[in-house]
Amino acid sequence: MKAQSDMTTQRAFRALRALPALRALRRVGSAQESWTFGVLVLLVVFFTLAAPNTFLTAYDLTQIATNAAIYLVLAVGMTFVIIVAGIDLSVGSVLVLAAVLSGEYTLHHGGAASGWVTIAVSSLIALGTGLAWGALQGWLVAKAKVPPLIVTLGGFGAALGIAQIITGGQDPAGAVSGTLQHDIGFGKLFGQIPWLVVIAFATTLVFGLVLGFTRFGRHTYAIGSNPEGARRAGIAVDRHLIKVYALIGLLAGLGSIMWLAYFGTTSIAGHATDNLKVITAVVLGGASLFGGRGSVLGTVIGVFIPAVLTTGLIIIGVQQYWQDVAIGGVLVLAVYLDQLRRRSIQRGTPP
């Protein structure tokens, strides 16, 4: 009975993959990506039909992209971490810590009225904080052999704790330069595309290319796929893991700059579930929590599914909390399909 439903699912899966458009996409990504992309397309079509004059207007597209920008940056880093069969629960807290440290600098160097020099230094502080924190976690995972779930769970608590100690638990006033907010947070490239979206897509493009086309990316997949095999093949596995965790830390630092620019506050209490949102997006995008599979393209799709859902549900007047219900269901389904695929491989039949 169960085997039969497995087979039906697989047949549907195969039929879906046979569509020419999806097959073309498969060259860039994996089967699950095309499946998730199909879901995204369906959502867009549905909301466009349900609210023809509102959804998918230029304003909405920008709004969706802006809302997704920061999560996209974090999710790109998480893609690398999940492909090496790791996990990072600390992203939200690292973002807060980076925001608080750079905010403290701004506070004492001109505050809200500060100029580009302060912006530059505070941004470097944010990036440096994220990088250092990530590298430390990477070292603990790679060298001290503490499971990543535990390292980053510890990091999740510790980074937030340090941020709260520094600020006394209150978001400091005057921690963000008004110039940063005005020019970057609300500024637009050529008066059209918000800078946040530009930054997010540039980051995504760069690291998408790194993952897909460079030796670093290839080693990322190899380590996630077979760490011992990668080590025997002469890949410096430990060093690579440290770099991957340092990368997601760095991107959390970048995310903190974007957050400060857009929201103008450190939002200490506002990032407790960033990690889950980001992991959900990456898994929706076809990455396997067992490592070795995933792509930045898939992650982009995975980030936009919740973003489109939220906006769409608001527009058609449905309580947006339904989004959480829908995403939860889709996530479990995505992992179930991944399991099916793995089992069919173990049985020796190609997926």
Next chain:
Amino acid sequence: MSEPLIPEQPVAAQDGPTPLLEARRVTKRFGHVQALDGADFAAFAGEVVALVGDNGAGKSSLVKALSGTLRPDGGEILVDGRAVQLATPLDARRHGIETVYQDLSLAPDLDAAANLHLGRELCRGGLLGRLHVLDRSAMRAAAIAAFAELGVDLPDVAVPVAALSGGQRQSVAVARAVAFANRIIFMDEPTAALGVVQRGRVLDTIRRVRDRGIAVVLISHNMPEVLSVADRVEVLRLGRRVARFSASRTSVEELVGAMTGALDGGAA
């Protein structure tokens, strides 16, 4: 017992040349277990030498020590007569030593071409090369050539290794070692998971590689197979080499006797 057992004496034919790879008095202890107790081993150019022994005789430890995945406590390892340190698999590879691991050591999510070049990816030239951008087409072409040379029949070098059959995966692992080895290939139970046809193919491959002047070290439990493909046999027992045979002048009974110690007499 028609053939005399000659423990610890070089087989006449290999008396002259320097071994490509030699282990002298290698020791390794794991806690209370003396895995290698002064083990010797030699492999010569253009021969298939089988390394046999019962479970726990020290075969895996010796192979690991010689392929750079295990650091011995004592003894000497010589490549072309010169003492070397094989601290990592990379060191071994620099000396032209490749290993086909029993678990194949492939990355199942990557395709055959990527697995062939794992850890030594080819990069583009110029600026892209400086950025470590992979040269996929060159790797693909090299992979197709490597598989063709071994007569490996892969439907598509671009599908993930996980989707290949057991025999095809085995072929990818063997092809990887053959493509890069210029001195020695260790093959740990290379036919254990294979069917009759594929087994024959792997054995053919072993002979072909040997004919290129490479030393093939075969680790196997299958004695008839050892005798059919190997030129020489070295027997390990309790962490030491206890006997060496010329494959054409020994028998399964004799090998088993040496492995189990039933023929003990002058064995070192």
